[in-house]
Amino acid sequence: MKVSDVMTRNAISVQPQTSVVDAARIMLANHVSGLPVLDQAGALVGVVTEGDLLRRAEIGTEGEQAGWLKALLQPAAVAEDYVLTHSRHVSGVMTHSPIFVTPETELTEVAHTMLRKRIKRMPVLENQKLIGVVSRADLLKALTSKLIQTDENVSDDTILAYIKAEIEKAKWAPKSGLRVAVKDKVVTLEGTIFSDEERRAVNTIAENAPGVKEVKDELVFVDPGSGLAFPATA
Template identity: 35%
Template structure:
C-alpha cells in the first residue's frame, strides 16, 4: 500500500504571497490544522500550521526584547523572530523545510518519517506539486481496514475506483471532503472522517454506493463539535 492509496486528495492550500488572515480563515472554514503553501506554479514551498501561529501568540505575550540592539550585536535569529512575530505574510511565518513524499512512497516508509520527524502529516507530491496529504489518521484508518494487519498492495481496479469515489464525494452538498478518508479493497470502500449530521453522513454513503464498481460501503464517521460551526 502506497501514499496514493490512503492520502486525502482534497487538499486545501494557501498561496505563497497570501496573508496570514487568509490562512487562518481557510483553516477554520475547512477544519484543518495545517496548509501547504504553494507558488504560482502550484509547487510546494512550505507549510503553515497551527503551531506556527501559536508561536506568534506565545511570543507576543512575553517580555519584549531589544531586537534592534540584538541586530546591531549580530544576533540574526532575533531579526528572524521579529519577522515571524510581526509579519502578516504567509511566507514569513511558514515552515520552509517540509518533509514530503512521492505518491508511490510505501506506507511503512511514511510511518517511519512521521515518527522520525515527530510530525503529524506529510504532503504527497507529483513532480513537485501537491496532490494529497497523508496524516497519522490516514495511516490508522488504512491499517484498521486491513484483515489481520495484512499490508496488501491495492489492485489497479481498486485504485481507479478510489479516484471515482473522490469525484463522487465532491458532489455531496456541504460535505467537508478534506475531512473524509477512505480506502478500497476488492470493491469494498471503508470510510472515516467527520460529518455535520446524520443526513450528511447518509449522503456520503449514498454517493459512494452509487459509484460503479463499489459493492459495499463501511462508514465510520463522527461528528464535529458544535463550537466548530460557531453555534
Template identity: 35%
Template sequence: MRVRDFMSHPAVAIAPDRPIAEAAQLMLEHRVSGLPVVDATGRLVGIVSEHDLLRRRSNGATRRPHWLQLMTEGQALAQEPERFHALTVGDVMTTEVVAVSDDTSLEEAGRLIEVHGIKRLPVIRDGRVIGVLSRADLLRALARAIGKAEAAKRHDTPMTDERLIELERQYWLQRSRGTK
C-alpha cells in the first residue's frame, strides 16, 4: 500500500505571509490540526499546527504554554485578538518538515510519523505539495487491511494464518533490530 492510496488530497495549505487567524480558521473549517505552508509555486516551506498557534514565543524562546497563560491572565487574553492578526504563519511555523512522496510505502510513512513524533506528513510530487498523510489516514489503511485479512480468512484460513504469522514474525524481527 502506498501513501497515494490513503492521503487526503488536495492538501489544504496556506502561505507564510497569511495571518495566524486565517490558519486557525482554515484548520477549524477543514477539521485538521495542521497545514502545509507553501510558497506561491506550491513548494513546501514549512508546516503550521495547532501547537504552533498556541505556543507563545518571546525573543526567540518559548515560555510556558500560551493557552495556559490565556486562561490564567486576563491581560494576556485582552491582547490575543491583536496577536492573531499581527503574527503571520511564517512567524510561528515549523521549517524543518518531514515529507514523503506519494509513492512512499505506508510502512515507511508510519515509521517516520512514529520516529519523529509527528501527526502528519506533507505529500510531495515534483516538488509541490499534493496532499497530507495523517495518523487518521494510517488508521483507515489499517482498518482496510484488517477487513481484507478477515475476508481472506473466511476463504482461505490456513493460508491467511501463515501470512499473518509471517508478517508478525517480520515485525518483531525488525523491532528487535531497533528499526521501527
C-alpha cells in the first residue's frame, strides 16, 4: 500500500507566526498530535508537535537551567534552549526541515521511518505543496481493514498449501515432526515442538492463512533437556 491510500487530506496547518497557545488549542480541538508549519507562500518549513511543547517554563517543565560553565562555553546552545522553552510563537519551538513523504511512498517505508525517528506523523508533499498528513493512526486504520478481510471462497487445499509454504520458508520452524490438517477451514496442528515460542509462531502462521476459521493446537512440547513430552498448551 502507498501513502495515498491512507493519508488524511486537507491537513490543518499553522504558520511560523502562529502563537504557541493557538497551536496547542488547534491540536486539542482537532485531536491531532502535530501540525505542519507553512510559510506565506505555502511551503513546508517545519512541524510543531506535542513533544515540542512538553518543556515549557509556564508549567515548570523546562528543566534545570544551564550552569555558568555551559553558558560560558556554549552560549548559543543555551540561548537556543531558552527560546525553545519560552517562545510565544511556533517559529521558536517547531522542528525545522521536517521529514516528509509523497503520495507514492510505500507504507513500509513510512512505518520504518516513524519507528526509527520516533515520530507520529509526517507531512505529505506533492510538487513541493502540502496535500495531506500520514500518521500512526492512519497506519492502524490500514492494518484494521486488512485484518478484518476474509475470503470465503478459499478451499481447504489452498489453506493447507499456504501453511506448508510459510512453514517451509520460516528458518525457525520445525521441518520434521509437524503435521498440519485442514477440514472445513479448521486447521489442526499436531507433532512436536521444542519451545513455546515455536508453538506460538506456528499457530500464528495457521491463523494468518486466508479463509481459516479456527486453529486447533494439539502440538506436544518436548523438553530437550529431559526428553519429557507435554501438551504444548498445558
